[in-house]
Amino acid sequence: MSSNNPISNFQDVPWKQRFYRSMLGYGIHFSRRSDGTINRFILNLFDLKAQPSKQPIDGVKTSDTVVDATRNLYFRLFLPSLEQNTNMPLIVYFHGGGFAYMSANSIGCDDLCRNLCKKTGAVIISVNYRLSPEHKYPSQYDDGFDVLKFIDDNANTKNFPSNVNLKQCFIAGDSAGGNLAHHVTVKACEYGLRNVKLIGLIAIQPFFGGEERTESENRLVDAPVLSVKGTDWLWKTFLPEGSDRDHPACNVFGPKSVYDIRRLKFPATMVVVGGVDPLYDWQIRYYEGLKKCGKEAYLIEYPNAFHSFYAAPELKESGLLMEEMSNNPTSNFQDVPWKHRFFSSMIGFAVNFSRRSDGTINRYIMNLFDFKAPPSQQPFDGVKTSDTVVDATRNLYFRLFLPSLNQDDDVPVVVYFHGGGFAYLSASSIPCDDFCRRLCKKTGAVIISVNYRLAPENKYPSQYDDGFDVLKFIDDNANIKNLPFNVNLKQCFIAGDSAGGNLAHHVAVKACEYGLRNVKLIGLIAIQPFFGGEERTESETRIVDASMISVKGTDWLWKAFLPEGSDRNHPACNVFGPKSVDDISRLKFPATMVVVGGFDPMHDWQIRYYEGLKKRGKEACLIEYPHAFHTFYGVPELKETCLLMEAVKGFIERLIN
Secondary structure: OOOOOOOOHHHHOOHHHHHHHHHHHHHHHHHEOOOOOEOHHHHHHHOOEOOOOOOOEOOEEEEEEEEEHHHOEEEEEEEEOOOOOOOEEEEEEEOOOOOOOOOOOEHHHHHHHHHHHHHHOOEEEEEEOOOOOOOOOOHHHHHHHHHHHHHHOHHHHHHOOOOEEEEEEEEEEEOHHHHHHHHHHHHHHHHOOOOOOEEEEEEEOOOOOOOOOOHHHHHOOOOOOOOHHHHHHHHHHHOOOOOOOOOOOOOOOOOOOOOOHHHOOOOEEEEEEEEEOOOHHHHHHHHHHHHHOOOOEEEEEEEEEEOOHHHOOOOHHHHHHHHHHOOOOOOHHHHOOHHHHHHHHHHHHHHHHHEOOOOOEOHHHHHHHOOEOOOOOOOEOOEEEEEEEEEHHHOEEEEEEEEOOOOOOOEEEEEEEOOOOOOOOOOOEHHHHHHHHHHHHHHOOEEEEEEOOOOOOOOOOHHHHHHHHHHHHHHOHHHHHHOOOOEEEEEEEEEEEOHHHHHHHHHHHHHHHHOOOOOOEEEEEEEOOOOOOOOOOHHHHHOOOOOOOOHHHHHHHHHHHOOOOOOOOOOOOOOOOOOOOOOHHHOOOOEEEEEEEEEOOOHHHHHHHHHHHHHOOOOEEEEEEEEEEOOHHHOOOOHHHHHHHHHHHHHHHHHHO
16 A cells, blocks of 8 residues: 555556557657757657558458548548448547657557457547647648538548548547547537538547646646656647637637637537546546536546556557447446356346335345355465454344465455445355455455445334444444454545445545544445435436346336335435435545446446535545446456455555555
8 A cells, every 4th residue: 555646557558558658759859959949850769650552451451541631631541341231330539649749650649540340349540640849730730620511521422442431420529639529629619610520529638727736636746658748748749829728729618718619519428437547537527517507428537547548559558449439339237257246147137126116125035145255364265254243132243354375554444335225135144245355355454344234124224223233333442352453444445336325425425523532534435326206317217127136127126115194305315406415525435436337227326426425515426337237346257356356455445645
C-alpha cells in the first residue's frame, strides 16, 4: 500500500510496444525546437508510416482518398474484407497526437483503426488533418468538418462502398482527436448536413484542459506517456497567439465558452477515461458538462489505464474498449462458465420457489440451495477467516478476512455488506465468502463482512441498524482486541454490492451524523447498489427481464423490505427522491466509488445516485462496465471482474496515501 496512485497498466504493455513508444517519445522530445516549432525531419525518422493495403491485412482493406491536396487533407478508408452487411455504419475517426504529431498513416493510428474496423464491422474513415504549430487553431477543426462535408456531398458517394449507411454515422477520436470530434460535431449540428446523420460521438481520453490545475494533473504530473509539462507545450503551439488554456477550444464548458449545445441536437456521447491519465479530471468535467446540458452521455472508466492505453491491443482494457465501441452490445452473461451458470440457476430456482403467496419466504427451501462456507483459521487461498459475534439474539456477527502475508503496520479495513435484496444470502454464503476472500487477497485490506437480519421477517430499518451497530462495535475500545494489531481504523472503507451497496450508503450517513471516535470513514464503494423509485426508468423498461434480476423481482424485494404502506419513493429506496430526508450536503461524507453495469435494470437509478452525490458537492467517481449484468462481480473469470478488483484496489490506495 505504498503507492500514491492507482497502479498504471503501462507495466503490462509488451516490450515491443514499449520500445516503439520510447522511440516515438524520443523523437517527439528531440524534434521540439526552442522557438516552439517542430523539426519534422527528426520526427519523421521515428514516426513510421503504413501504406494503404488493397489486399486484406488482418481482414481489413485500406485506401486513401484526397479531399484537398493543397493542405494534404485526405482520409484513409478501412473496409472489413468479409463485409456482407447491407447496412454498415460509418465511423469518422480523428487520431491523437496533441494536434502536433502523428497522421492517418502513422503505424499506431493505422493499427488502431484497422483493429476497430475488424472488431466493429464498421467502415472507418481516418482523417489526416493539418498539424500545429505550423497550422494553429482552427485549422484542424476546419479540416475535420471539410471531410464531413465531402462525405455529405452526393458527388463523392462513389468513393464509398454501396452498403455504407450514412444515416448511421459516428464521429470518434482519441486524445486530441477526441477534442476534435467534439468541436467538429458542434459545427456539424449547427450546419445541418443533408445525407450524413450523426448518431453517436466517441471521445477516447479526450484532450481538454484549462488554466486551473486539477487534482489529477497535480497527482499525475509525470504520468506515463503524457506529462503536464507536455500538455502545456501542446496547448501553446495549438491555440491562437495570446490565448490561455481557458480558450473554448481547450476548456469547452469553461468561463470563455461560446457554444451553447443545449439548443443543438447533439448525438449520444461515450466518454472514455483512464485513472492514470493527468487529463482525467478534465474528461470527467466534459462528461458532466454534457449531462448538465441535457445530453445523453455515458462514462467508461478504466481506473488503471494510462493515456493512450487503447493503442496496446494486448491490454485487457483495450479489448473491453473495442467491445464497448461495437455496434452490437451484448450482456457478458454469455461469458459465464457453465459451473457458475448452474449455481446461479439453482439459487434462482430456490429464490423463486421459496417465495410464498403471502409475501413471506420458506427459509427451509432457501437454505437447501444457499450453501455455506465455514470460517478457515488456516490460510485458504492466502486468506484466514474467523467469525465474531456482536449480538447473538439477532444473529448479528461479522466474518473477518485476514490476508495471511500482509505484515504492513497500517492495513486498511473494509466493512462489507453482502447483496441479496435484503432478503437472501448471508456473510457465510459461499458467493459472499468467496468474493470477500478475493477482495482481501487483491487489496491486502482486512475485510469485515457483516451478517445482518433479513426481510421480510425483519423489515426496514433492521438492516441499517445492524450495519451501524457493527461499526459502533468496531469503534468501541473494548472490542479492538478482536481485530489484528496492524489494522488502521483511521483508514476505514464501507462497501457493499446490490442491497449491500444501498446499506453501505445509509450506514455511512448514520456514521457521519453520529461521530465515531476511533473509526474514520474515508471511502465508500457501492457496487451496483440497489436503489429505485416509483418511476420506471429507461433501463428498467429496456432490461425488464435481465439476467439474474428482473424488475418484477426488484418490486417484490422492495415490498418485502419497506415498511407497510410505503411505496418505492421511500428514502431507503429513492435516496435523492421526493421524500428524501437526509441532506448529505452538510455531512463530511466519504469519497464514493459507484460501479454500474450496462445490463443491470437498476443502471439508471445507480447513475442518479452518482449524480446526486456530485450535485451535493461530494467526491464521487463512476465506474461503468457496459456489458455487465447484475452481480457480474461474483464470476471471477470475467474480464470486468478482474478490472473491478483492480479499480477497488486503486481506489483504496489513492485514499490511504
